[in-house]
Structure formats: structure tokens, C-alpha cells
Amino acid sequence: MKIVYALAFVGLLAILSPAADARRLLQSSSITDADILNFALNLECLEAQYYSCAVYGHSISDELTGNGPQPIGCQQANFTNDDLYSIAMDVANNEIAHVNYLRTALGNNSVQCPLVNIGDAFSAAADAALNTTLSPPFVPYTNDLYFLTGAFIFEDLGVTAYKGALTSFQSSDIMLAAAGIMAVEAYHAGYIRTALIQNGDVVTPYGANVTTIINAISMARESLDGSAAMDMTDDEGIFNSTAGDYTLAPVDSNAVAFSRTPSQVLAVAYLNAAGTAGGFFPNGVNGKVQFTSTGM
Numbered sequence: 001m002k003i004v005y006a007l008a009f010v011g012l013l014a015i016l017s018p019a020a021d022a023r024r025l026l027q028s029s030s031i032t033d034a035d036i037l038n039f040a041l042n043l044e045c046l047e048a049q050y051y052s053c054a055v056y057g058h059s060i061s062d063e064l065t066g067n068g069p070q071p072i073g074c075q076q077a078n079f080t081n082d083d084l085y086s087i088a089m090d091v092a093n094n095e096i097a098h099v100n101y102l103r104t105a106l107g108n109n110s111v112q113c114p115l116v117n118i119g120d121a122f123s124a125a126a127d128a129a130l131n132t133t134l135s136p137p138f139v140p141y142t143n144d145l146y147f148l149t150g151a152f153i154f155e156d157l158g159v160t161a162y163k164g165a166l167t168s169f170q171s172s173d174i175m176l177a178a179a180g181i182m183a184v185e186a187y188h189a190g191y192i193r194t195a196l197i198q199n200g201d202v203v204t205p206y207g208a209n210v211t212t213i214i215n216a217i218s219m220a221r222e223s224l225d226g227s228a229a230m231d232m233t234d235d236e237g238i239f240n241s242t243a244g245d246y247t248l249a250p251v252d253s254n255a256v257a258f259s260r261t262p263s264q265v266l267a268v269a270y271l272n273a274a275g276t277a278g279g280f281f282p283n284g285v286n287g288k289v290q291f292t293s294t295g296m
Contacts (some may be wrong), residue, residue: 024166031289033169036285038111039262041102043161045113046269047154048099049074050100051092053118054140054147055085060113068112072282073119077141084144084195091151091188098181111286121280122150122211125271129220130213134206145202145210148195152214155189156250157260157268159222162233164259186257190248197238197246210237218250224273225264234258 018163043062049071052060057076059065076276079085103110110153123137162182169175200211208216215237222235235258236250251257263275271279275291284290 005231031168033171033174034106035288036107036165036168036172037102037106038109039285039289040162040165041099041106041110041171042114042281042285042287043100043158043265043269044095044098046118047158048092048095048115049113049116050087050118050140050150050154052094053148054087055092060099064096064103065113066103066110069115071119072115072117073121075119075141077147078143079147081144084147088147091191094184094188095196098184101181111143114281114286115283117280117282121271121282122153124279125153125217125220126213126273129216130206130208138206145196145204148192148199149210149213150215151188151192152196153217153221155185155192156218156235157265158185159189160260161262161265163257164261164265193238193248197248200238200246211237214238215277221268224267224271225260226267226273227264234260234264262289 031261045065045068048060048064052058053071053074054077057074059071059074062068077088079088087248099113122140123134126138127133138146139147140146143217159182162185164180166178166182168176169178196210196214200214202211203209206213218235218237222233225234227234233252236247238247239245240247249255251259266281266285267273267275269280270277270291275293277284
């Protein structure tokens with residue numbers, strides 16, 4: 001059972017991660033491994049709903065959501081590249097499996113998947129990142145590049161989330177399994193970043209090229225989670241203008257992946273630094289791990 005818990009949680013960890021603060025919160029005696037797994041379940045539900053809708057044109061099953069609410073804005077993406085569609089299907093199946101792992105591991109202690117907005121929350125995120133009101137609104141299901149852009153928001157966030165929570169488990173078996181899920185999320189993120197880099201010079205109908213948009217999203221995440229205000233770095237786009245090179249892996253000076261605390265993850269997912277429910281989680285997440293003003 002410990003191994004099952006661990007495997008299930010890795011999906012969340014990929015979404016979580018500034019490490020010391022995350023450890024302080026999640027190692028608190030009041031936060032259990034099950035609480036962390038439930039937080040992970042919320043994040044995996046978001047990813048699974050996005051990919052399932054984009055690839056298959058429908059949300060994940062009621063059984064997997066724990067009879068949770070249907071997502072807002074579910075629709076099938078307009079894929080034109082067969083290779084991308086095949087890879088997107090593989091990612092969708094991975095994320096759906098993560099939800100199943102977590103719910104199975106938690107059993108009757110699992111929370112319902114929360115209400116997720118995978119519709120106009122994307123346009124709100126794009127508007128905020130580019131500091132304008134895009135017309136027409138950004139919809140990630142429009143084409144291949146827009147789908148990848150939507151995926152970029154989640155996958156990098158997931159990797160930093162898992163990194164931040166990885167050492168917080170009381171069970172070493174669960175921590176090992178979580179590391180495995182984090183690796184899967186990192187594989188996803190690496191492919192998505194590679195595909196975006198390969199199309200970095202493509203100019204979108206909004207007048208900005210792909211690189212400009214992706215770097216703006218990265219800067220917005222860093223602003224929302226508070227690291228920019230603290231003159232810290234926990235995010236990076238796909239092009240480093242200082243070095244004049246593309247960036248495959250966002251890492252620190254030791255080439256170690258960045259981390260985020262649960263509150264930093266939620267600030268990004270809620271699309272507001274105050275941590276008020278909204279954005280991709282209109283009613284917030286379910287479970288004991290929530291946003292705190294201390295940033296933990």
C-alpha cells in the first residue's frame with residue numbers, strides 16, 4: 001500500500017515545489033502523507049481533465065473524479081499534427097493513470113476532484129501574462145501550438161510542486177514513488193518545452209512569437225508566486241536573452257530543478273497572488289493543504 005501511495009502522489013509533486021518552506025509546512029505534525037496525496041490529487045485532476053478533453057473530447061469518468069463536478073470549458077483540441085496527437089494521447093493516459101493511482105491509494109479518504117476551469121481561465125492567464133486583453137481570447141484547443149502553450153502552464157508548475165513536496169513524506173517508500181511520478185511529469189515538460197522551442201520563431205495571430213508568449217507566462221508565474229518580489233528565481237521561459245540561448249530545463253545554478261510551496265502553487269493556479277480561489281480552481285482545492293498567507 002505504501003508503494004501505491006507513493007506512485008499516486010508523484011503526479012502532484014510534479015506540480016508543487018522553494019523547497020525549505022515546503023518542507024516546513026508539509027512536515028508539520030498536522031499534515032499527513034494522506035493530506036499531501038489529496039493535494040496532489042487536486043492537481044492531477046486538473047491536468048487529467050485538460051488532456052482528456054483536448055485529446056478525447058470528454059472529461060474523465062465520474063469514478064475517477066469521485067463524482068466531482070464536470071469541468072468548465074471541456075472541448076477537443078484541433079490537432080493537425082499526427083505525431084503531436086499521439087504524444088498528447090500518451091500524456092493524457094499518464095495523467096488519467098495518476099488520478100487513478102491517487103484515488104486508489106487514498107480509498108475512502110480521497111477527496112473529490114474539485115471544479116476546474118479549463119476554458120476561459122486560459123484566456124485570463126494569457127491576458128495577465130501579456131498585460132493586455134487578447135482578441136480573440138486565447139483558447140488552447142484552437143491549434144497545436146495553443147495546446148502546447150496551455151500544457152506549458154501546467155507541466156512546469158507540476159514539476160516544481162513535486163520537487164517542493166518530495167521530502168515531506170513521512171514514508172520513504174511513498175517519497176520514492178513520488179519521485180517516480182515527478183520524473184514522468186518532467187518527461188512531459190521536457191517534450192512540451194522542446195516542441196515550443198522548435199516553434200519559437202512562429203508569429204501568432206496576436207503579433208507576438210511563441211517564445212515571447214512562453215517567456216511572458218513564465219514571468220507571470222514567478223510574479224504570482226512571490227519569488228520575483230523576493231528577487232528569487234523559480235521559473236524560466238524557453239529563451240534566455242542574457243545568454244542568447246534556448247532553455248530546455250529551468251534549473252538553478254547547480255542544475256537542480258526549482259521548487260514551489262503549496263501556497264505558491266495555488267497562487268499560480270488561482271491566478272492571483274492573494275491565494276483567493278479562482279483561475280483554474282474557481283472554488284479552490286479540496287483537502288487540508290490550502291493556501292496560507294505565510295507562503296507555506
